[in-house]
Amino acid sequence: xxxxxxxxxxxxxxxxxxxxxxxxxxxxxxxxxxxxxxxxxxxxxxxxxxxxxxxxxxxxxxxxxxxxxxxxxxxxxxxxxxxxxxxxxxxxxxxxxxxxxxxxxxxxxxxxxxxxxxxxxxxxxxxxxxxxxxxxxxxxxxxxxxxxxxxxxxxxxxxxxxxxxxxxxxxxxxxxxxxxxxxxxxxxxxxxxxxxxxxxxxxxxxxxxxxxxxxxxxxxxxxxxxxxxxxxxxxxxxxxxxxx
Numbered sequence: 001x002x003x004x005x006x007x008x009x010x011x012x013x014x015x016x017x018x019x020x021x022x023x024x025x026x027x028x029x030x031x032x033x034x035x036x037x038x039x040x041x042x043x044x045x046x047x048x049x050x051x052x053x054x055x056x057x058x059x060x061x062x063x064x065x066x067x068x069x070x071x072x073x074x075x076x077x078x079x080x081x082x083x084x085x086x087x088x089x090x091x092x093x094x095x096x097x098x099x100x101x102x103x104x105x106x107x108x109x110x111x112x113x114x115x116x117x118x119x120x121x122x123x124x125x126x127x128x129x130x131x132x133x134x135x136x137x138x139x140x141x142x143x144x145x146x147x148x149x150x151x152x153x154x155x156x157x158x159x160x161x162x163x164x165x166x167x168x169x170x171x172x173x174x175x176x177x178x179x180x181x182x183x184x185x186x187x188x189x190x191x192x193x194x195x196x197x198x199x200x201x202x203x204x205x206x207x208x209x210x211x212x213x214x215x216x217x218x219x220x221x222x223x224x225x226x227x228x229x230x231x232x233x234x235x236x237x238x239x240x241x242x243x244x
Contacts, residue, residue: 005081007031014174016181017088019222025181032081033175039070039077064158071166078174089173090223104221108230111213116237119206155239164231171196171211172218172227189215210234 005013007029016023043066086092095101171192179188189212197208214227 007081014082014084014177014181016177018090018218020219022185023180024184027182028082028178032077036074036077039074043070068166082174082178090221090225095223096225101221101223101225104217105226105229108217108226109233112230112233113237116234120241159239160232160236164228164235168224168228168231172214173224176215
Protein backbone atom coordinates (compact mmCIF):
# COMPACT_ATOMS: atom_id res chain seq x y z
CA UNK A 1 0.00 0.00 0.00
CA UNK A 2 1.45 3.36 -1.08
CA UNK A 3 1.81 5.92 1.69
CA UNK A 4 0.27 9.34 1.21
CA UNK A 5 2.77 12.08 0.35
CA UNK A 6 3.73 14.59 3.02
CA UNK A 7 2.99 17.80 1.15
CA UNK A 8 0.64 17.07 -1.76
CA UNK A 9 -2.80 15.58 -1.50
CA UNK A 10 -3.11 11.90 -2.25
CA UNK A 11 -4.46 12.59 -5.75
CA UNK A 12 -1.47 14.62 -6.92
CA UNK A 13 1.69 12.88 -8.05
CA UNK A 14 4.38 13.06 -10.69
CA UNK A 15 2.75 12.03 -13.96
CA UNK A 16 5.06 13.34 -16.70
CA UNK A 17 7.90 11.27 -18.12
CA UNK A 18 11.05 11.78 -20.17
CA UNK A 19 10.35 12.16 -23.86
CA UNK A 20 9.83 14.61 -26.69
CA UNK A 21 6.12 15.20 -26.04
CA UNK A 22 5.06 18.41 -24.34
CA UNK A 23 3.57 17.60 -20.95
CA UNK A 24 1.99 19.36 -18.00
CA UNK A 25 0.03 18.02 -15.06
CA UNK A 26 -1.23 18.68 -11.56
CA UNK A 27 0.88 21.29 -9.82
CA UNK A 28 3.27 19.71 -7.33
CA UNK A 29 4.58 21.17 -4.08
CA UNK A 30 8.38 21.65 -4.06
CA UNK A 31 8.66 21.44 -0.26
CA UNK A 32 10.13 17.93 -0.55
CA UNK A 33 13.12 19.40 -2.39
CA UNK A 34 13.68 21.96 0.38
CA UNK A 35 13.70 19.10 2.87
CA UNK A 36 16.05 17.14 0.63
CA UNK A 37 18.32 20.19 0.38
CA UNK A 38 18.60 20.36 4.17
CA UNK A 39 19.71 16.73 4.24
CA UNK A 40 22.60 17.70 1.97
CA UNK A 41 23.50 21.13 3.34
CA UNK A 42 23.72 20.25 7.03
CA UNK A 43 26.21 17.36 6.59
CA UNK A 44 28.27 19.47 4.17
CA UNK A 45 28.44 22.30 6.71
CA UNK A 46 29.56 19.79 9.34
CA UNK A 47 32.23 18.53 6.96
CA UNK A 48 33.51 22.07 6.43
CA UNK A 49 33.54 22.82 10.16
CA UNK A 50 35.47 19.66 11.07
CA UNK A 51 37.65 19.44 7.96
CA UNK A 52 40.78 20.46 9.83
CA UNK A 53 40.30 17.61 12.30
CA UNK A 54 40.38 14.97 9.56
CA UNK A 55 43.49 13.35 8.11
CA UNK A 56 44.05 13.72 4.34
CA UNK A 57 42.77 10.18 3.70
CA UNK A 58 39.86 10.65 6.07
CA UNK A 59 39.04 13.95 4.41
CA UNK A 60 38.78 12.21 1.05
CA UNK A 61 36.48 9.43 2.21
CA UNK A 62 34.61 11.85 4.43
CA UNK A 63 33.85 13.98 1.38
CA UNK A 64 32.08 11.04 -0.21
CA UNK A 65 30.17 10.23 2.96
CA UNK A 66 28.98 13.78 3.55
CA UNK A 67 28.11 14.30 -0.13
CA UNK A 68 26.27 11.08 -0.94
CA UNK A 69 25.16 9.59 2.38
CA UNK A 70 21.98 11.75 2.35
CA UNK A 71 21.03 10.30 -1.04
CA UNK A 72 19.25 7.21 0.30
CA UNK A 73 16.93 8.94 2.80
CA UNK A 74 16.59 11.73 0.25
CA UNK A 75 15.40 9.33 -2.43
CA UNK A 76 12.88 7.94 0.04
CA UNK A 77 11.52 11.44 0.58
CA UNK A 78 11.26 12.18 -3.15
CA UNK A 79 9.78 8.79 -3.98
CA UNK A 80 7.17 8.98 -1.23
CA UNK A 81 6.23 12.53 -2.19
CA UNK A 82 6.07 12.26 -6.01
CA UNK A 83 5.66 8.48 -6.51
CA UNK A 84 7.01 8.16 -10.08
CA UNK A 85 7.39 4.80 -11.78
CA UNK A 86 10.61 3.54 -13.29
CA UNK A 87 8.89 3.80 -16.67
CA UNK A 88 8.82 7.59 -16.33
CA UNK A 89 12.61 7.63 -16.04
CA UNK A 90 12.92 5.34 -19.05
CA UNK A 91 14.74 2.69 -17.04
CA UNK A 92 12.58 -0.42 -17.56
CA UNK A 93 14.21 -3.51 -19.02
CA UNK A 94 12.53 -3.09 -22.40
CA UNK A 95 13.48 0.59 -22.59
CA UNK A 96 17.11 -0.11 -21.73
CA UNK A 97 17.25 -2.71 -24.49
CA UNK A 98 15.86 -0.41 -27.17
CA UNK A 99 18.04 0.77 -30.04
CA UNK A 100 16.95 4.37 -29.55
CA UNK A 101 18.22 4.46 -25.97
CA UNK A 102 21.60 2.99 -26.88
CA UNK A 103 21.98 5.19 -29.96
CA UNK A 104 21.52 8.35 -27.90
CA UNK A 105 23.65 6.93 -25.08
CA UNK A 106 26.47 6.43 -27.59
CA UNK A 107 26.05 10.04 -28.69
CA UNK A 108 26.26 11.12 -25.03
CA UNK A 109 29.55 9.24 -24.52
CA UNK A 110 31.06 10.65 -27.72
CA UNK A 111 30.07 14.24 -26.93
CA UNK A 112 31.15 14.00 -23.28
CA UNK A 113 34.61 12.66 -24.11
CA UNK A 114 35.06 15.15 -26.97
CA UNK A 115 33.88 18.05 -24.80
CA UNK A 116 36.16 17.05 -21.95
CA UNK A 117 39.10 16.65 -24.32
CA UNK A 118 38.63 20.13 -25.77
CA UNK A 119 38.26 21.77 -22.34
CA UNK A 120 41.25 19.89 -20.98
CA UNK A 121 43.37 20.86 -23.99
CA UNK A 122 42.41 24.52 -23.60
CA UNK A 123 42.95 24.47 -19.83
CA UNK A 124 46.37 22.89 -20.31
CA UNK A 125 47.48 25.64 -22.67
CA UNK A 126 48.15 29.34 -22.38
CA UNK A 127 44.49 30.15 -21.63
CA UNK A 128 44.32 28.07 -18.46
CA UNK A 129 43.58 31.18 -16.41
CA UNK A 130 40.47 31.87 -18.48
CA UNK A 131 39.08 28.37 -19.03
CA UNK A 132 39.00 25.98 -16.12
CA UNK A 133 38.44 22.24 -16.12
CA UNK A 134 38.49 20.12 -12.96
CA UNK A 135 41.65 18.04 -12.80
CA UNK A 136 42.17 15.34 -10.21
CA UNK A 137 45.09 16.08 -7.85
CA UNK A 138 48.38 14.16 -7.87
CA UNK A 139 49.15 11.51 -5.28
CA UNK A 140 49.50 12.91 -1.80
CA UNK A 141 47.29 15.91 -2.46
CA UNK A 142 44.77 14.69 0.04
CA UNK A 143 41.02 14.72 -0.23
CA UNK A 144 40.29 18.12 -1.71
CA UNK A 145 38.34 16.63 -4.61
CA UNK A 146 35.99 13.71 -5.06
CA UNK A 147 38.16 12.20 -7.80
CA UNK A 148 41.64 11.50 -6.50
CA UNK A 149 44.59 9.67 -8.02
CA UNK A 150 45.45 8.57 -4.49
CA UNK A 151 42.32 6.37 -4.42
CA UNK A 152 41.79 5.23 -8.03
CA UNK A 153 39.78 2.08 -7.28
CA UNK A 154 37.46 3.81 -4.85
CA UNK A 155 37.13 6.84 -7.13
CA UNK A 156 36.29 4.60 -10.08
CA UNK A 157 33.57 2.76 -8.18
CA UNK A 158 31.94 5.83 -6.67
CA UNK A 159 32.90 8.59 -9.10
CA UNK A 160 32.28 6.69 -12.33
CA UNK A 161 29.47 4.35 -11.25
CA UNK A 162 27.57 5.57 -8.18
CA UNK A 163 27.81 9.37 -8.44
CA UNK A 164 26.48 9.67 -12.03
CA UNK A 165 23.50 7.46 -11.20
CA UNK A 166 22.66 9.38 -8.01
CA UNK A 167 23.07 12.83 -9.56
CA UNK A 168 21.15 11.98 -12.73
CA UNK A 169 18.18 10.63 -10.80
CA UNK A 170 18.15 13.80 -8.67
CA UNK A 171 18.70 16.51 -11.29
CA UNK A 172 17.64 15.07 -14.67
CA UNK A 173 15.12 12.75 -12.99
CA UNK A 174 13.09 14.03 -10.07
CA UNK A 175 13.90 17.75 -10.22
CA UNK A 176 13.59 18.11 -13.99
CA UNK A 177 10.35 16.14 -14.24
CA UNK A 178 8.68 17.86 -11.29
CA UNK A 179 9.53 21.29 -12.72
CA UNK A 180 8.43 20.10 -16.16
CA UNK A 181 5.04 19.12 -14.77
CA UNK A 182 4.69 22.49 -12.99
CA UNK A 183 6.22 24.93 -15.47
CA UNK A 184 6.89 23.16 -18.75
CA UNK A 185 9.97 21.62 -20.35
CA UNK A 186 11.89 24.82 -21.16
CA UNK A 187 11.74 26.25 -17.65
CA UNK A 188 12.50 22.82 -16.17
CA UNK A 189 15.61 22.40 -18.31
CA UNK A 190 16.97 25.86 -17.48
CA UNK A 191 16.17 25.74 -13.75
CA UNK A 192 17.46 22.22 -13.05
CA UNK A 193 20.60 22.89 -15.09
CA UNK A 194 21.21 26.16 -13.23
CA UNK A 195 21.01 24.39 -9.86
CA UNK A 196 23.30 21.63 -11.09
CA UNK A 197 25.79 24.17 -12.43
CA UNK A 198 25.85 26.30 -9.27
CA UNK A 199 26.68 23.23 -7.21
CA UNK A 200 29.80 22.73 -9.35
CA UNK A 201 31.35 26.09 -8.41
CA UNK A 202 33.75 27.73 -10.87
CA UNK A 203 32.86 25.27 -13.64
CA UNK A 204 29.19 26.27 -13.49
CA UNK A 205 28.91 27.66 -17.08
CA UNK A 206 30.31 24.51 -18.68
CA UNK A 207 28.30 22.23 -16.38
CA UNK A 208 25.12 24.23 -17.07
CA UNK A 209 25.56 23.75 -20.83
CA UNK A 210 26.43 20.10 -20.30
CA UNK A 211 23.23 19.59 -18.30
CA UNK A 212 21.11 21.12 -21.05
CA UNK A 213 22.73 18.74 -23.53
CA UNK A 214 22.04 15.74 -21.30
CA UNK A 215 18.39 16.76 -20.92
CA UNK A 216 18.06 16.97 -24.70
CA UNK A 217 19.62 13.54 -25.18
CA UNK A 218 17.47 12.03 -22.40
CA UNK A 219 14.31 13.36 -24.01
CA UNK A 220 15.36 12.07 -27.41
CA UNK A 221 15.92 8.64 -25.88
CA UNK A 222 13.02 8.81 -23.43
CA UNK A 223 15.41 7.59 -20.75
CA UNK A 224 17.95 8.72 -18.16
CA UNK A 225 20.43 6.26 -19.66
CA UNK A 226 22.22 8.76 -21.99
CA UNK A 227 22.93 11.27 -19.23
CA UNK A 228 24.05 8.54 -16.81
CA UNK A 229 26.46 6.99 -19.30
CA UNK A 230 27.65 10.38 -20.58
CA UNK A 231 28.20 11.58 -17.01
CA UNK A 232 30.14 8.41 -16.22
CA UNK A 233 32.28 8.91 -19.32
CA UNK A 234 33.05 12.50 -18.26
CA UNK A 235 34.06 11.46 -14.74
CA UNK A 236 36.09 8.58 -16.14
CA UNK A 237 37.97 10.94 -18.46
CA UNK A 238 38.59 13.25 -15.50
CA UNK A 239 40.04 10.40 -13.46
CA UNK A 240 42.29 9.32 -16.34
CA UNK A 241 43.96 12.75 -16.43
CA UNK A 242 46.04 11.81 -13.41
CA UNK A 243 46.53 8.11 -14.14
CA UNK A 244 48.29 8.32 -17.49
